[in-house]
Each structure stands twice: as C-alpha cells, then as structure tokens.
Amino acid sequence: NAGVTQTPKFQVLKTGQSMTLQCAQDMNHEYMSWYRQDPGMGLRLIHYSVGAGITDQGEVPNGYNVSRSTTEDFPLRLLSAAPSQTSVYFCASSYWAGEGNEQFFGPGTRLTVL
Amino acid sequence: TQLLEQSPQFLSIQEGENLTVYCNSSSVFSSLQWYRQEPGEGPVLLVTVVTGGEVKKLKRLTFQFGDARKDSSLHITAAQPGDTGLYLCAGDWEYGNKLVFGAGTILRVKS
Numbered sequence: 001n002a003g004v005t006q007t008p009k010f011q012v013l014k015t016g017q018s019m020t021l022q023c024a025q026d027m028n029h030e031y032m033s034w035y036r037q038d039p040g041m042g043l044r045l046i047h048y049s050v051g052a053g054i055t056d057q058g059e060v061p062n063g064y065n066v067s068r069s070t071t072e073d074f075p076l077r078l079l080s081a082a083p084s085q086t087s088v089y090f091c092a093s094s095y096w097a098g099e100g101n102e103q104f105f106g107p108g109t110r111l112t113v114l
Numbered sequence: 115t116q117l118l119e120q121s122p123q124f125l126s127i128q129e130g131e132n133l134t135v136y137c138n139s140s141s142v143f144s145s146l147q148w149y150r151q152e153p154g155e156g157p158v159l160l161v162t163v164v165t166g167g168e169v170k171k172l173k174r175l176t177f178q179f180g181d182a183r184k185d186s187s188l189h190i191t192a193a194q195p196g197d198t199g200l201y202l203c204a205g206d207w208e209y210g211n212k213l214v215f216g217a218g219t220i221l222r223v224k225s
Contacts (some may be wrong), residue, residue: 004156033213035215040123040217042120042202042215042216042217043157043202043204043215044215045212045213045214048212059214090156090157092156097162099145099162099163099164100144100145100147100164100206101206101213102159102162103147103157103213104159105156105157105158106156107154107156108154108155
C-alpha cells in the first residue's frame with residue numbers, strides 16, 4: 001500500500017493564480033481531511049470529508065474548496081492564491097479505531113505564494 | 115475555537131536525560147492523541163488516550179490523560195537522539211474527524 005500520497009511536493013504561485021493540490025489514499029478510509037501547518041501554530045483543519053459526496057468546513061476554510069467524488073481522492077482547490085496561503089499542506093485519511101480516529105498523513109505539499 | 119496549549123515550545127537536552135511535555139486545554143476531549151513529526155514528513159500517530167486518568171506506555175514513552183480529560187502529558191525516559199522531532203498533541207471533542215492540534219514541542223536530543 002502506498003498509504004496517503006500528495007502531489008505536488010513543492011509549488012510556487014503568484015498572487016491570484018489558482019491550483020489544485022492532489023491527495024489520494026489506497027486504504028479505503030472513509031474519512032479524509034486537509035490541514036495547513038504554519039510555524040508556531042500546529043496543524044489547522046481546512047476541510048474534511050466523512051465519505052464520498054460529503055464534505056464540511058474545518059477551522060480555516062476561507063479561500064479553499066474541496067470535493068469528494070470517490071473514496072480514494074480528496075483534492076484541495078485554491079481559487080485565487082494569496083500570500084497568506086503560503087504554508088505546508090497535509091492531507092490525512094482516517095478510520096475509527098475504536099478509541100478515536102487514527103489519522104494517516106501524507107508527506108505534505110509546501111506552497112509559496114508570491 | 116477549542117484551544118490546546120503545549121509546553122514547552124522548545125526543548126534541547128542531552129542523551130540520557132528525562133523530559134516531560136504538557137498539553138493543556140479548558141475543554142473536555144473525548145480522546146487525545148500524540149503525534150511525532152520529522153522534518154519534511156507528515157505526523158505519525160504515537161498513541162490515543164480516551165479514559166480520564168489513563169496511562170499508556172510505548173517503550174520509553176509514557177502518556178497520561180488527565181482525570182478530567184482536559185490535559186495530557188508525554189514523558190520520555192532516557193532520551194535518545196532518535197527521539198528528536200516535533201511532538202504534537204491533538205484533541206478530538208466530537209468523536210469524529212475534527213481534531214484540534216497544539217502548536218507542538220520541538221525536541222532536540224544531543225549525543
């Protein structure tokens with residue numbers, strides 16, 4: 001199993017450009033999430049999905065869109081990139097392990113917006 | 115917004131020393147998780163605690179969940195250079211997918 005894969009690993013955008021960060025998992029997990037990680041702030045939840053066709057907002061959803069057409073894929077779209085969106089983005093998939101949702105994280109996408 | 119405060123932010127110690135990292139909140143969590151993250155990689159789950167007062171051990175790491183399920187601690191005995199990394203606590207208050215993460219503790223263990 002590849003686990004959770006993310007592409008690209010690095011990306012530089014200009015202000016106003018749009019792009020899609022890809023995320024895929026092969027563990028058949030129902031739950032998937034997108035986080036951003038900024039220095040001194042830990043990980044903050046952007047959007048999440050509890051299954052194909054179902055998405056909801058997290059703590060910092062503004063400027064981002066998601067969709068979940070299949071169990072495997074959960075892309076994150078930046079509609080009009082802003083410098084404040086410079087961050088490292090992590091996708092995670094998870095399942096209920098009986099004691100809590102065990103999250104499996106991808107390797108991250110480092111995004112710089114100029 | 116549910117907040118989780120971690121302390122200390124940075125910790126630099128010598129190999130063989132003991133250390134404790136704290137994770138505190140004013141909110142009650144249904145479960146609390148600890149993750150370890152290395153540079154350039156995503157966090158990896160170490161443990162989940164769910165019961166107030168629960169203590170779990172993972173080799174030299176001991177995790178404790180407070181009686182009121184508002185705080186947790188991670189204690190490392192005889193730290194080794196391989197323990198170096200970013201340690202994150204994360205609270206789940208909806209028995210679901212909405213984890214709240216602390217800002218993390220950067221641990222450096224010098225040989």
